[in-house]
Amino acid sequence: xxxxxxxxxxxxxxxxxxxxxxxxxxxxxxxxxxxxxxxxxxxxxxxxxxxxxxxxxxxxxxxxxxxxxxxxxxxxxxxxxxxxxxxxxxxxxxxxxxxxxxxxxxxxxxxxxxxxxxxxxxxxxxx
Numbered sequence: 830x831x832x833x834x835x836x837x838x839x840x841x842x843x844x845x846x847x848x849x850x851x852x853x854x855x856x857x858x859x860x861x862x863x864x865x866x867x868x869x870x871x872x873x874x875x876x877x878x879x880x881x882x883x884x885x886x887x888x889x890x891x892x893x894x895x896x897x898x899x900x901x902x903x904x905x906x907x908x909x910x911x912x913x914x915x916x917x918x919x920x921x922x923x924x925x926x927x928x929x930x931x932x933x934x935x936x937x938x939x940x941x942x943x944x945x946x947x948x949x950x951x952x953x954x955x956x
Contacts, residue, residue, distance in 0.1 A: 835938045838866040839917030843907035845873040847925035848882060855886055855893065857928035863935045868893045870925075871911040874901040879925075927953075 840858055844851055851870070858868050870883045872895060880895060887893040896914055898907060912920065921937075923929060937949045 835863065835942075836865065836919065837917035838863070838919045838921055838934060839911075839915035840866055840868045840921045840923055841908055841911035841915065842868060842870045842923050842925050843873060843904045843911065844870055844875060844879050844883070844925040845901070845904075845907075846875045846877045846879060848875075848878040850926040851879055851882055852886070853928050854923060854925050855883070857931075858923065859886075859890060859892075860931050861929065861934045862932050863938060864892075866892060866921075866934065867916060869911045869914055870895050871907045871914075872897045873903070873907045874898055 842851075842854065842858075847854075855868065855870070858866070870887075870893065872880045872883065874897070880897065883893065883895045887895055894914075896911060898910060902910075908922065921934070933951065937951065940946065941949055
């Protein structure tokens, strides 16, 4: 496991009616080899069990926070809401229907340290 010397990373996850995929998405974050992060799940007024599932996970791991929009506002506003609540020096975005490989953050941190990049992104693969 990598040292947590990079600082806090705020991971923003917008969620709307994501009960079928959100647990896998959250678990992919909780499984990261770099562990100094906060996961902000911003619920955009879901009508399914999304909020309930996130609350259950957050009760077991203090790095997970559920934030709720007052009204359904779309993904851009929802991510912005998460950004306003973020405490980290770095921001990462993960959609509620996606998942990360276990070493995703660690690999990006190593690349940032090597290149001194201000912005990093990754490719994707279908599961």
